Amino acid sequence: MRELMMANAAHSLTQLSACCGIALAMSACVPYPHSVTRNPAIEGRVLSAATGQAVAGAKVEMDIGSDESWAYETVSDAEGRFAFAEHNDYRLYALLADAPRCGTTLSISAPGYHTRHCTWMNMHWCSSTPLQLPRLMLQPEHIAISEEEAVEDFWSCIESAMEQAH
Numbered sequence: 001m002r003e004l005m006m007a008n009a010a011h012s013l014t015q016l017s018a019c020c021g022i023a024l025a026m027s028a029c030v031p032y033p034h035s036v037t038r039n040p041a042i043e044g045r046v047l048s049a050a051t052g053q054a055v056a057g058a059k060v061e062m063d064i065g066s067d068e069s070w071a072y073e074t075v076s077d078a079e080g081r082f083a084f085a086e087h088n089d090y091r092l093y094a095l096l097a098d099a100p101r102c103g104t105t106l107s108i109s110a111p112g113y114h115t116r117h118c119t120w121m122n123m124h125w126c127s128s129t130p131l132q133l134p135r136l137m138l139q140p141e142h143i144a145i146s147e148e149e150a151v152e153d154f155w156s157c158i159e160s161a162m163e164q165a166h
Contacts, residue, residue, distance in 0.1 A: 038087040044133030054080030058110035102126035113138035
C-alpha cells in the first residue's frame, strides 16, 4: 500500500513539474537568477539659459517606470553638476520575449527658474549605457515659455546627450 501511495505521489509531482514547465514556457519566463539595470549612471550639469552660468542647488529628481517603479533625487553642486549612480535589481527569472519598456523622467527645479522635464523610453528593459547631460538649461521664471517651446525643450536634453555620444 505504501509503495502505491509513493508511486502516486511521484506521478503527481511529475505532473505538477510538467504543468509548471509548460506555464513558464508559455509565459516566456525562465528561472534564471540575474541582475537587470534599473537606471544607468547619469551625470549632468544644470546651467542658466539666460547667463550660461551654473545653477547651484537645483533639485534633480529621477523617476523610472518599468515592471516596477523607482525614484531618486539629488542636488546640483556649486558648479551645477549632479550625478546618479547606476542601480541594478536582482531577478529570479528571465523574460524571453516582451521585456517591459522602461521610461525615465528627470525633473530639474531651482528657485527663480521654470521646472524642466526630460523623458526618454527604452523599448526593452532599462539601458545600462551611462548618460551624460552636459547642458541642461533652465529658463528664468521672468521669461515666459510657450507650449511649443516646452515641447521642444522636453527633447533637447536627450539631443544634448546624443550629440555628446557621437
